[in-house]
Amino acid sequence: MEEATSNTAAAAPQRILRMTGISKRFGAVQALTEVELEIYSGQVVAIVGDNGAGKSTLVKVLAGVHPADDGRIEMQDARVSISSPTDARALGIATVYQDLALCDNLDVVANLWLGHELTYRGRLDEVAMEKQSWKLLRELSAKIPSVRIAVASLSGGQRQTVAIARSLIGEPRIVILDEPTAALGVAQTAEVLNLIERLRERNYGVVLISHNMADVMAVADRIVVLRLGRNNGEFLAAEATSEDIVAAITGATDNAVTRRAATRPVPGTEEP
Amino acid sequence: MSAKVPEPGPEPGTVAADLLDERLIQSAGFGGAVRAFTRRIRGGDLGSLPVVVGLAIIWAVFGIVNPRFLSSINLVNLSMQCAAVGTIAIGVVLVLLLAEIDLSIGSVSGLAAAIVAVGFVGHAWPLWTAVVAAIAAGALIGLFYALLNTRFGVPSFVITLAGLLGILGAQLWVLGKFGSINLPFDSWLVYYAQQLYMPEWLSYAFVAIAVAGYWLAKFLASTKRKAAGLSGVSASALGLRAAGLLVVLGVPVWYLNRSRGVGVMFLSFVALVLIMHFFLSRTRWGRAVFAVGGNVEAARRAGINVRAVAMSVFILCSTFAALGGLMAAGRLAAANQSSGGGDINLNAIAAAVIGGTSLFGGRGSAFSALLGILVIQSISSGLTLVNLDSSLRYMITGAVLLLAVVIDSLSRRSRRAAGRA
């Protein structure tokens, strides 16, 4: 895991990726409308928004799970196309999904290397994979007793750690975390937040999706608000208050009403 | 951190990287191995334990009721009866690992038998051509299922149920005016399935090679692990395991050699099991099969080509079914309208499940085919020996299958409770 040690010196944030005009439609649902997002190295950008605001969809566009219908994605000022998870991975975009996407029947090593196993003369190189797994988990100060137990037997925080560690295999530049603390207790949430800070120290561009304002304010540098599939404000964490952000999230209208309106595009919604 | 480590690791002073965590219950030495084993069983990770216990009980009961059951003549017969349906069951294990099913394996095996007989006897093709044609037909059927399943998302249950009928029709159509065809006894297919046994020295040589190969592979793996700073197996534990394998292989081979010996067809079945075990547990393809069976979405997002994996599995399953059909035709020295019919279909599926492959996907092993078919054929052979009606045979095999499925479901539940789901 050279990448984890080589780029520890945090340089000035550099733009790694820029998305503009991203639109995505699922049948009758316009999930994203002309959304913009920028990702900088060594910076945590939080995406917040109500349920169904399109956060996960935006992330899936980046991850190649649901390619965008429309819009432009640039990396280092060159346009790129992401039409499959493999494309995203090749571009150095790693994703930790909201549902973790772990195989419960496989052990930790198998999950970490899934789809990218090391081989030696055509056979799985279990020894090399196990050794590197330990090294990676140590670097993340992960608390996992054994890498040879099925993932199902791990605690929520440990599973999250495995999912995050998995994203770091294969030298990514951007790590996307979709609600990494949603199912966790106080202590395990703190662990994951520490982990996110460690990713920032290692100069990854980190995208964090969360409903928890305290978590967002604790680790994010920049906060992007989505509402009904559109950008609805961008804040610097150091300068904004939770109230500002909550107002942008809810649009200062009744929640039930906005969710009903989410089934069709709202022409009047302002853009920043 | 390592203050609580009760027993020393491989080298005193340095603990292997994978044993550092203080919460890890140490399982060094023989006692530790036993403790780890009981912990696994309690957690619902039964593996092949129920079937091995079941097999021991079945053999003990039939051995007491009719001593001829355990005679080497009968066991040689039993082994030869296992080969055909066992080979079909290997394919079933594969589809079950994906949480899919193939109900048409019996028909496919019957079609393969029909093709080889009509080609070889009816049209005087060279036997090799007929055999290759039969296997290719199996592979094509698998490809067809795979396309329907992966392109249109039709459940495999429905596709293969349709296949069960459609392919039975194809078998009858291929047989056509021939109806029933006898294969000549001097053809190698019949010779292989009926007469070809290993010479005694060769069977012992195989046992020796297998044990030595096992020991060497484990020794090299353990050395490599230790060199990488991970825990390895101690030399004594390894020696003990190799000795165990020597007994497990040597005693049956010696006993079968009291009669005609180890049939080459049975050996080919065991070899196929070992090959599939290797591919399932040691290659990226095998890892992908387990991943797709465990969590399709996770596998897809990890960049695994889920369609290609499903394709390969469906094709392999039908190919194994065709192979099994050829073995059955050779053993019967004939192909007819009832080839591949009767209980072949359900026995092959039951064998995989009884052997410990989960119906829920992602859990199982190629050895399930071997162990499961041994159970089924033992019941069948034992009941025939004690002169019980076939009505009872069906009922008892059905009950055993039910038991296996109940064990599968229960162990899945206790795995959930013990966090190993």
Ligand SMILES: Nc1ncnc2c1ncn2[C@@H]1O[C@H](COP(=O)(O)OP(=O)(O)OP(=O)(O)O)[C@@H](O)[C@H]1O
């Ligand atoms: N695969 C899909 N098929 C159809 N509609 C979808 C799909 N995925 C998302 N949507 C719709 O797109 C909209 C945005 O969903 P998305 O999952 O991105 O929301 P979210 O912001 O992540 O919400 P949450 O906070 O609940 O996770 C919703 O209206 C949802 O119903």
Ligand SMILES: [Mg+2]
């Ligand atoms: Mg979401």
